Amino acid sequence: MLGFPFIFRGALDVRASKINEEMKMAAVKALAALAKEPVPEQVNVAYGQTRLAFGRNYIIPKPFDPRLIAEIPPAVAKAALESGVAKEAITDWEKYKDILRERLGSDNKLVRLLLSRAKLSPKRVVFAEADQLAVLKAAQIAYEEGIAIPVLLGRKDTIEALMAEIDFEGDIDIIDPKTDEENNRKNRYAKVYWEQRKRRGVTLYAAQRLMRERNYFAAMMVNEGDADALISGYSRNYPSVVKPMLELIGKANGVTRIATTNVMMTKRGPMFLSDTSINIDPTAKDLAKIAVMTSKVIKTFGFEPVIAMTSYSNFGSSDNEKASKVREAVSILHRNYPELVVDGELQTDFALNDKMLRDQFPFSKLVGRKVNGLVFPNLDAANITYKLLKELNEADSIGPIMMGMRKPVHILQLDASVDEIVNMTAIAVVDAQNREMWELEKDIS
Incomplete structure (x- = not known):
C-alpha cells in the first residue's frame, strides 16, 4: 500500500505500457534506502515520536513522509526506461524531482530553496537554548543536513543526555557559560562589553555577571567572531531576548529602527508581513523604513517586492491620523524610492484582489501586480494577522526575521516548532552569507 500511489506516478510520467517486476523492485529498493535516512521532524511529530530511526521498530518509511513523492516515482520511472x-x-x-516536490505546495519549494542556499556555505550558529529538546533537535537536523555548524549553549550534562536520547552524534561544541572552565572567555567578553557601556552605568563586575547569562554570552560570541549567527527565544518572551541583542549587537550602520517580518506560506504564494514583533505604533517615517527593509528581505528570497501599505482606509478615504500616517509613509517612499513597487494606504482585500483594485483604483501602482508584502500600521494589526493566518489557515510561517541588526541575530517565537527553528537557522545562515558577501564587495571596491 505504501508504494502503490508512487509506483503509478512514476509509471504515468514516462507513459509506461505496463508495470513490470523491475519497476516494483525499484520501488522496494528506494523504500528500503529511504528508511535508513534521517527521518524529517514533521514525521516524528505526526507519529508522536521523539526520534524515529532505522531499526526493529522502524523498517519502512511512514506514509506521511514527504520525501516519498520525490524518491519512489523517479526510481520507478528509471526502471521503466x-x-x-x-x-x-x-x-x-533533478528537475523531475522538483516538479514532484511542488505537488506538496509552493511553500515547500521556498523552504527547499532556503535550505539549499544555506547548505552552499554553512556557518557557525550558536543555539542559546540548546538544553531544550526542540532546539536541540533543530540543531541536529541543521548539522546532519549540512545547513549549519551548531554551537550549543546550556548545561553540558543536560545537553549530552538529550543528545544520547535522540542519537545526535558529531564533533559539536557544547558551552556552559556558568562553568569555571569558561571564565577566561567570560572575562574577555565582559571587558569588551564594559568598555562599550562603562559610561552608561555598567560596571566591570556587572558585565562579568551578565556574561553568565546565555543570551549575553551568545551575543558576545557573535560580536567577537566566535560564531557567525545566533538563534534564541524559544523559552523566553520576545522583549527579554531582544533587550540584550540591542545592547550588545546593536543596529546596522545607517539604521535607526529595527523591525521584523514573517513569511507566511499561503495559497497565493509567500507573503511577507511586517512588523510582527517590535514596533508598537510606528510613525510615518518608521513605516517607510520598515517597507524598505522588508523589500530587501523579499529580494533575498528571490522575489521582486510588491508591497501594500495597509490601513482601514483607501487612498485618503479617511482623514484620521491613523490612516494619514500610512499615507505619509507612502509619499516618503514614492519620493525617495521611486523604483520600489509600493502603494497605499489601502485595505487588505483591495491589496490582494487585483480586480477590485483595478475597478475602484485603476491609478494604483499595484494594479496588475501580485502583492507579496504587507506593511501594517501598527504591531496589533501585524501580529494578529499573522497569527490568524497561522492558526485558521494552518499557514506555515518563517520568522520573525529580524531586520536592521548589525549582525545575524534571529529570535524565535515562544515555543516554536522544530521545523520553524530549522527554517530560522537557515535564515540566520543565509543572513551571515549575505553579510560576508557584502564585506567582500566593500573590500574589492
Whole structure:
C-alpha cells in the first residue's frame, strides 16, 4: 500500500505500457534506502515520536513522509526506461524531482530553496537554548543536513543526555557559560562589553555577571567572531531576548529602527508581513523604513517586492491620523524610492484582489501586480494577522526575521516548532552569507 500511489506516478510520467517486476523492485529498493535516512521532524511529530530511526521498530518509511513523492516515482520511472516499457524519456532527473516536490505546495519549494542556499556555505550558529529538546533537535537536523555548524549553549550534562536520547552524534561544541572552565572567555567578553557601556552605568563586575547569562554570552560570541549567527527565544518572551541583542549587537550602520517580518506560506504564494514583533505604533517615517527593509528581505528570497501599505482606509478615504500616517509613509517612499513597487494606504482585500483594485483604483501602482508584502500600521494589526493566518489557515510561517541588526541575530517565537527553528537557522545562515558577501564587495571596491 505504501508504494502503490508512487509506483503509478512514476509509471504515468514516462507513459509506461505496463508495470513490470523491475519497476516494483525499484520501488522496494528506494523504500528500503529511504528508511535508513534521517527521518524529517514533521514525521516524528505526526507519529508522536521523539526520534524515529532505522531499526526493529522502524523498517519502512511512514506514509506521511514527504520525501516519498520525490524518491519512489523517479526510481520507478528509471526502471521503466531501463526495462524498455517507457514511451517517454525523462532527461533531467533533478528537475523531475522538483516538479514532484511542488505537488506538496509552493511553500515547500521556498523552504527547499532556503535550505539549499544555506547548505552552499554553512556557518557557525550558536543555539542559546540548546538544553531544550526542540532546539536541540533543530540543531541536529541543521548539522546532519549540512545547513549549519551548531554551537550549543546550556548545561553540558543536560545537553549530552538529550543528545544520547535522540542519537545526535558529531564533533559539536557544547558551552556552559556558568562553568569555571569558561571564565577566561567570560572575562574577555565582559571587558569588551564594559568598555562599550562603562559610561552608561555598567560596571566591570556587572558585565562579568551578565556574561553568565546565555543570551549575553551568545551575543558576545557573535560580536567577537566566535560564531557567525545566533538563534534564541524559544523559552523566553520576545522583549527579554531582544533587550540584550540591542545592547550588545546593536543596529546596522545607517539604521535607526529595527523591525521584523514573517513569511507566511499561503495559497497565493509567500507573503511577507511586517512588523510582527517590535514596533508598537510606528510613525510615518518608521513605516517607510520598515517597507524598505522588508523589500530587501523579499529580494533575498528571490522575489521582486510588491508591497501594500495597509490601513482601514483607501487612498485618503479617511482623514484620521491613523490612516494619514500610512499615507505619509507612502509619499516618503514614492519620493525617495521611486523604483520600489509600493502603494497605499489601502485595505487588505483591495491589496490582494487585483480586480477590485483595478475597478475602484485603476491609478494604483499595484494594479496588475501580485502583492507579496504587507506593511501594517501598527504591531496589533501585524501580529494578529499573522497569527490568524497561522492558526485558521494552518499557514506555515518563517520568522520573525529580524531586520536592521548589525549582525545575524534571529529570535524565535515562544515555543516554536522544530521545523520553524530549522527554517530560522537557515535564515540566520543565509543572513551571515549575505553579510560576508557584502564585506567582500566593500573590500574589492
